[in-house]
Amino acid sequence: MFRPIALLKASHPEPGAAVTLAMALLAVGVGHSAWGVLGVTAAIGATQLSVGWVNDWLDADRDRVTGRTDKPVVSGAVSRRTVGVSGLIASLAVPVLGLPFGPAATLCITIVGVFALLYDWPLKSTPLSVVPYLVAFGLMPAFVVLALPGHPWPPAWLVAAGALLGGGAHFANVLPDLADDAATGVVGLPHRLGAAWSQVAAGSLLLAATLTLVLGPAGRPAWPGVVAAAAAVVVLPSGWYAGKKALKRGTRQVAMFRSVIVVALIDVVLLVFSGRVV
Template sequence: MPSSVLGLVKASHPEPAAAVTVVAGLLAAGVGHRPAGVTAVVLTVLASQLAVGWSNDALDAHRDAAVGRTDKPAASGVVRRRHLAYAAVAAAVATPLVALSTGGVAAACATVGLVSALLYNWPLKSTPVSVLPYAVSFGSLPAFVVLALPGAPSPPVWLVAAAACLGAGAHFANVLPDLADDARTGVHGLPHRLGSAGSRLAAAGLLLAATVILVVGPPGPPSWAGLSAIAVAAVVPVIGWYAGRVAARAGGRPVAAFRAVLVVALIDVVLLVVNGRVV
């Protein structure tokens, strides 16, 4: 495979792109889509993820080069910025076109999510409202999946709210490892203004809120498994914060808090997919 093609794959942020696409597909199957509907949802979400990833790396190439990010294809010269830009435009155009196969309202919702994510890449990443695009884009994902169903039922408010909290929490968690590099290159989004401790608290609080909404939002009483998930979401970040403090005092990297947030995020994703079946 040519290095430029591999560069495009790496520049698409393949891990989160694949994760979000898989979650969308599972959610689509859970809410009752037939195979053709699941396929349309997956292709729409994949196209939007590619557009966001490629545009992000194209815009950040100069910053990534400045901090020595050799893992970034555009910064290391493996792929040219203009090629990333062309690919991002093609994927962005493909997103609403594919989504139209599920209906106009659903396509509009998918487009809102895409535009919101692109606005994060520029110009909102370095502003106090950097968390807003994450909330909007993640909230629009289950809304799109539900609206894409035949008959277009209204997406439950609790499902959209939980996804929005999950996305907002993911923003703070995602930025944590890069706070120092971002500060060196002039990125001053909301997590950077809150600092490491504030961002950890924000991530944990938002993900806990998502857990609670996903447990108590669906019809009927919450299950014991759901209540247990809330307890885990409340306790794990505290353990991670304490372990991170111990590691920092010993001269190590305080990554435990970040990993704890990821554990809660994984719990929320599972709840999102499972509880989407009640829609």
């Protein structure tokens, strides 16, 4: 029996919804019309469905080995074939949804979709595992700007901040699953660096993203930006310290991941309230 909720769960809806919502809010912040916001949201949402479904389709056997019964394919709530076909449809929809925004925006969102899939295969288990995050997260806000009427070029600081945010998210996102990944042969850049250095990389990249968002726009930094930067300076080292203690105890590495989520939310707020970027 087809279960839509199980299929949706296989798309990794929490991070996918968070990324889609962040870009939708950025679309509002840079001045898109209601239809523009809707179109941007649909295109970004398709990239997230694509990468999530393809990930679960590819990782079905690995998830079974590690006992991930929380995954719908492993539990039998949805078939692997259904998830794979859904991933293919979402992937093909990405450039189509970009077409109303012109050639530059279409190319941009297509590259986002391609690099997201390149993480699923073959880059997840290589030293280049961070590259898809850098490219995709850097180009997503660029797409939001290119999709505006007149197709203005996105500012370099916006692209850089997105890339740094994506790179930091990659290192933090892998931390809780290092043991499971190692057991099934997944050896990306964070695995090669180890938990301790991956925490440092995650914190450094996220702090750099925050500072880029505060200092990148023209003019003097506004006081909310200064407060946000100060919060990041406190939250990230706190997460790193808690993660270091967890590492010594041999427990699951979630503290740094949670601190990254907090700083990522701070960065999204900075993005949304930065106003028009062109």
